[in-house]
Amino acid sequence: MLKIVRYVLQDIIRSRIIIxxxxxxxxxxxxxxxxxxxxxxxxxxxxxxxxxxxxxxCLIFGTIHFYxxxxxxxxxxxxxxxxxxxxxxxxxxxxxxxxxxxxxxIGLPVLLYAAGATGFTLLAVGVVLTLVFVALAFLxxxxxxxxxxxxxxxxxIWFYFALLHGGLMLLIMFAFExxxxxxxxxAMIALNPIDLGxxxxxxxxDVSALMGYTGALMKDLLGTASGISSAAGILLxxxxxxxxxxxxxxxxxxx
Amino acid sequence: xxxxxxxxxxxxxxxxxxxxAVLHVGPGKEHATLRGALNAAGAGDTITVHSGTxxxxxxxxxxxxxxxxxxxxxxxxxGKYQIVTITAAGVEMSGFxxxxxxxxxxxxxxxxxxxxxxxAVVRNNRVxxxxxxxYVSKANECRILDNDVLGVQGGAHESGxxxxxxxxxxxxxxxxxxxxxxxxxxxxxxxxxxxEHNLVGDNLRYGLHYMFSHxxxxxxxxxxxxxxxxxxxxxxxxxxxxNHFGDNWGxxxxxxxxxxxxxxxIIGNSFVRNSIAIAMHGSNxxxxxxxxFSGNGWAIQIQRxxxxxNYRSNNFxxxxxxxxxxxxxxxxxxxxxxxxxxxxxDLNRDGTGDVPYRPVSLYAVVVGRIPPSVLLLRSPxxxxxxxxxxxFPSITPERxxxxxxxxRPHPADTRMANDQTEKP
Numbered sequence: 001m002l003k004i005v006r007y008v009l010q011d012i013i014r015s016r017i018i019i020x021x022x023x024x025x026x027x028x029x030x031x032x033x034x035x036x037x038x039x040x041x042x043x044x045x046x047x048x049x050x051x052x053x054x055x056x057x058c059l060i061f062g063t064i065h066f067y068x069x070x071x072x073x074x075x076x077x078x079x080x081x082x083x084x085x086x087x088x089x090x091x092x093x094x095x096x097x098x099x100x101x102x103x104x105x106i107g108l109p110v111l112l113y114a115a116g117a118t119g120f121t122l123l124a125v126g127v128v129l130t131l132v133f134v135a136l137a138f139l140x141x142x143x144x145x146x147x148x149x150x151x152x153x154x155x156x157i158w159f160y161f162a163l164l165h166g167g168l169m170l171l172i173m174f175a176f177e178x179x180x181x182x183x184x185x186x187a188m189i190a191l192n193p194i195d196l197g198x199x200x201x202x203x204x205x206d207v208s209a210l211m212g213y214t215g216a217l218m219k220d221l222l223g224t225a226s227g228i229s230s231a232a233g234i235l236l237x238x239x240x241x242x243x244x245x246x247x248x249x250x251x252x253x254x255x
Numbered sequence: 256x257x258x259x260x261x262x263x264x265x266x267x268x269x270x271x272x273x274x275x276a277v278l279h280v281g282p283g284k285e286h287a288t289l290r291g292a293l294n295a296a297g298a299g300d301t302i303t304v305h306s307g308t309x310x311x312x313x314x315x316x317x318x319x320x321x322x323x324x325x326x327x328x329x330x331x332x333x334g335k336y337q338i339v340t341i342t343a344a345g346v347e348m349s350g351f352x353x354x355x356x357x358x359x360x361x362x363x364x365x366x367x368x369x370x371x372x373x374x375a376v377v378r379n380n381r382v383x384x385x386x387x388x389x390y391v392s393k394a395n396e397c398r399i400l401d402n403d404v405l406g407v408q409g410g411a412h413e414s415g416x417x418x419x420x421x422x423x424x425x426x427x428x429x430x431x432x433x434x435x436x437x438x439x440x441x442x443x444x445x446x447x448x449x450x451e452h453n454l455v456g457d458n459l460r461y462g463l464h465y466m467f468s469h470x471x472x473x474x475x476x477x478x479x480x481x482x483x484x485x486x487x488x489x490x491x492x493x494x495x496x497x498n499h500f501g502d503n504w505g506x507x508x509x510x511x512x513x514x515x516x517x518x519x520x521i522i523g524n525s526f527v528r529n530s531i532a533i534a535m536h537g538s539n540x541x542x543x544x545x546x547x548f549s550g551n552g553w554a555i556q557i558q559r560x561x562x563x564x565n566y567r568s569n570n571f572x573x574x575x576x577x578x579x580x581x582x583x584x585x586x587x588x589x590x591x592x593x594x595x596x597x598x599x600x601d602l603n604r605d606g607t608g609d610v611p612y613r614p615v616s617l618y619a620v621v622v623g624r625i626p627p628s629v630l631l632l633r634s635p636x637x638x639x640x641x642x643x644x645x646x647f648p649s650i651t652p653e654r655x656x657x658x659x660x661x662x663r664p665h666p667a668d669t670r671m672a673n674d675q676t677e678k679p
Contacts, residue, residue, distance in 0.1 A: 166636030
């Protein structure tokens with residue numbers, strides 16, 4: 001499997017897209033830290049960037065990469081290799097490359113300007129989101145053979161998690177305005193890895209005081225060691241479930 | 256030291272005495288105890304207390320005399336007594352450290368109590384670890400100057416107020432440092448009082464708490480890190496100018512809370528990093544001008560019951576929400592404010608934006624109606640909806656609008672920068 005990972009990594013780096021991604025992240029985060037004037041503003045800017053750009057890039061890049069290496073995957077499948085090894089190798093290669101780009105592109109500026117708990121939480125959330133959305137991209141790509149449909153699906157997934165989910169939450173909240181909504185809201189937040197990551201980071205920042213009673217509840221849930229591990233657990237599920245589903249489909253698939 | 260008018264006062268109060276005597280208290284001096292000196296002193300005398308620790312229980316000052324501490328003599332209440340009680344007019348007390356006062360459940364026990372008198376002066380004392388620090392009740396024209404009042408660090412909830420004014424007229428509270436009590440400065444039925452140049456911080460409840468204290472003034476004070484900065488309740492005509500409200504941060508903290516207020520002036524203050532800078536409940540005819548709101552969660556929360564208020568020439572920058580209103584507001588006029596979120600243009604370059612600005616964002620309305628939706632703070636959907644609402648206002652209150660927002664921030668109010676001195 002390590003061989004596959006290495007091969008995928010080499011292939012990705014040769015394509016130079018990942019280098020462009022790294023450079024863009026670097027430029028954006030240095031820009032945010034220098035323009036905003038103070039560190040917390042820079043971090044908030046970075047948070048928005050990570051919440052929008054990282055999922056999009058992971059989904060599109062993961063999907064396209066999967067389709068482009070279809071022939072290579074077919075070749076591997078003809079060898080005495082388990083399907084699981086092939087897909088996990090591909091996944092680790094892609095996710096590893098994207099995580100590396102993120103750690104360089106955002107980790108370096110964070111280390112220089114905001115080396116604190118908030119900065120590192122932000123980075124960790126970025127890495128986890130990368131894993132989640134590469135897994136989702138693979139799920140989409142495995143499910144359909146047609147590249148156009150696959151990319152469309154990736155876009156839809158991004159659109160749902162980045163925008164629609166929040167809109168739906170607002171709709172539901174308006175519909176059930178008269179009921180206590182703290183716990184349902186938190187459950188709905190857990191249904192979206194982007195929102196969950198955002199709240200975890202915001203709770204580290206002092207804006208958490210604005211969140212009033214709900215924020216206090218959330219902080220009770222997530223601020224403690226057990227809370228952080230439960231959030232990490234939920235995010236881990238967000239990696240494992242799509243990846244497991246993708247494996248399940250890939251194993252039964254007629255390539 | 257006696258000022259000139261006080262000498263005259265003493266002379267006029269004590270016509271029988273040829274000249275005021277000076278009594279010395281201290282180890283090896285003519286009086287070993289302060290109590291002895293107090294008994295021996297006549298009106299107009301000065302008692303000088305030299306350094307040392309005096310455990311004499313409750314001391315009553317019922318003659319018009321001057322109490323002067325040399326090198327910070329300590330009056331220790333051993334956790335049992337109200338240490339100094341002043342009931343005579345024109346008493347001046349300075350230079351003491353008053354500590355370890357008692358506490359009572361039936362009565363408010365203070366470090367220094369001024370009661371039922373007039374023109375007393377409490378100046379330059381240190382009050383430590385007392386339930387109530389300096390307590391003025393039913394007294395007029397007293398002055399509380401340059402004292403340093405410190406409660407128990409971390410604060411016990413049964414703690415009293417640092418400076419407590421009850422049923423007074425014309426009290427001046429100037430240059431005091433007040434920390435770690437329940438309320439920093441508390442006024443109830445204390446009209447025509449002046450609170451200036453105080454440094455109020457780390458108190459459990461309010462920095463400054465006004466109840467029924469009409470026609471009062473508080474200026475050039477700093478309120479920092481209190482449970483909530485300043486609460487002004489049920490009071491008319493309060494002048495609040497050039498104060499600094501900072502770091503009153505917490506899930507229900509605010510810089511300034513106005514409840515059933517009318518005819519107040521809020522001018523030239525700076526509100527920095529408060530969860531809510533100004534919370535207004537049922538407050539009418541307020542003039543809010545030339546203030547700076549920066550880095551707050553909410554700059555101003557206005558309840559519908561507030562009307563006829565003017566918000567003019569303020570600077571709003573870096574607040575999560577500028578204005579929150581729980582519905583349509585009547586006669587709240589916004590003009591010539593600077594809003595950092597304003598996206599309009601100024602074609603004729605007269606410094607005033609050509610498009611009106613609506614300071615209540617859609618999301619602010621949503622959060623007001625459904626508090627849990629605050630979990631969507633800084634999510635892209637919220638930004639998108641705010642932008643859509645700006646283009647086609649539908650939910651946000653129509654009449655909360657600044658028709659003439661300025662393009663550049665107003666220059667900082669120099670009166671504040673020059674006058675706000677922290678006294679040592």
